[in-house]
Amino acid sequence: MTTFLQSVLNGFAQGSIYALLALGYVMIYKATHVISFAQPALMVCGGLFAYHATSVFELPFWPALIVAIIAGALLGMLVERLALRPMVGKPVFTLAIITIGVDIVLRIFANRYMGPDPRSVPYPGGSNRLEFWGLSISHQRLGLIVVTAVTVAALAMFFRYAKTGLAMRATALNQETALAQGIRVGTMFALAWAIAGGLAAIAGTFVAATGAGMEQNTWIIALKALPAIIIGGLDSIPGAVIGGLAVGLVESITAVYQPDVAPWLGNNFALVAPYALMFLVLLVKPYGLFGTKEVERV
Template sequence: MTELISSGLVRGLGIGSTYALLAVGFVIIYRATGVINFAQPALMILGAYATSVLATGAGLPFPVAVLAAMAVLAAVGMATERVALRPMVGRQPFAAAMVTVGVLTVLFVVAHRLIGTQVRTVGDPWGLQRAELFGVSVAQVDLAKIVVSMVAIGAVGLFLARSRLGLAMRATSMDQEVALAQGVDVGRMFSLAWGISAALAALAGMLIGTSAGGFEAITALVALKALPVVIVGGLDSIKGAVYAGLLIGVAEALTRLYQPRYAEWLGANVDVVVPYVIMIVVLVVRPYGLFGTREVERV
């Protein structure tokens, strides 16, 4: 029983790490532009497809294929921002968010045409092998999800904290007008934010695609679970996205493990709604999320 619990925790942390990776992409765009990017699921599945084509079709070494797919999706994200979102600068955030819904629809149609109805795989970098972790047998793919996601998020955090471009992005997220007055190319920062977000989505797509079942076009809906994550953690908090992603991933995995045994009367697939239940509970207690910035309006 202890081994079963530990294995479930690691599986939940693996799932949660992927959610966190997607949520950080949401946060980066929101902090830079004030817009929630609903196109993230389509960018994720296109990233999985690009990795599949480059790794299994073109025969590139897997790490090279992943980096190339991230670069391709970064270019797609930057082009999307330039064509669809740049004209919305100065408009209401709600209007810009609706544009991202349109982008989601267009990119999802493209992904469906490319992938079709078949199940694809990005290759077999970790396989179905299991590894021993503190005496507990866990799937290598779960460990890979945790390590790759945390390394990627850490790299983005260092970039934002230490580099000149990262400093410019942070200045833009704090006050666009002041950043513009200080010589920061705000439009370039918007584009960079979309590029980083799309690259992270591609990496998350790769991690989801390495699961035993592979991926298909409809797998893009998995990325919608990043919305409860980013809301629970706080729309403008990268740290909150990480903690909330791990929390929701573990809660989902443990629900899948124990609910059929102790609460079968709830029916099947209860774990699917767990992220949204957690989101509702947190919003009742802390409307700005666990780590979100509380906005104070003076009347």
């Protein structure tokens, strides 16, 4: 039982990364109906912003995280303004391809800055761990879970009570109606990208604070958030959180038990497990667990 609970705890920590990234995907999709493939690059850039703040300006972790969030949000707004805004009205497929190009360009610059060596962000307490009920979790992972919970709660309050949050919800429901009500849809697009950039920066900062640090292939982590948004539903914010946690749990539990229970599946099946879960969910719920069903009248 202790082994199972430990794997669940580790899964929640890893799933928090996927949840933050999945939220960014959903934010952009709800506002623009475009799946952004630039999230991996935004995550890497966010981690490097935090690294630069700690290594060059010698800021502690938490101020560096704030700097990374602001820089990531500004980068997201810049991407929207320069790459996506001029293409408004073009087919959604075209915009998705553009985000792939943005991802490649940003990662090229990030890799040039990073170089061949890992870049790490020091976390307060270093490798200290918290022990309770026979379980163990590092301070970094505990901080990640807490920050994710606070971020999700803040977003929920923002969309429910803030005037701008309500305007974003209106834009996501119907852009033409939002325009008719005087909402500046272009501003809502930019804000969606800013929030997605900030969320990616949080994820990237905590990834850089792990023992391995930020490497040139770290961007692959963000691709695991894609099954999360499919599982939860492309347009569901609660679904993004639940989908991210589900992917982390499945990956962690599979890594622990699969070598003994089903060794015939081969090594590193845990990397495939999130996609297997996505396939099973889509067989039952084609729009994801919380996705909005589309009804087409002919």
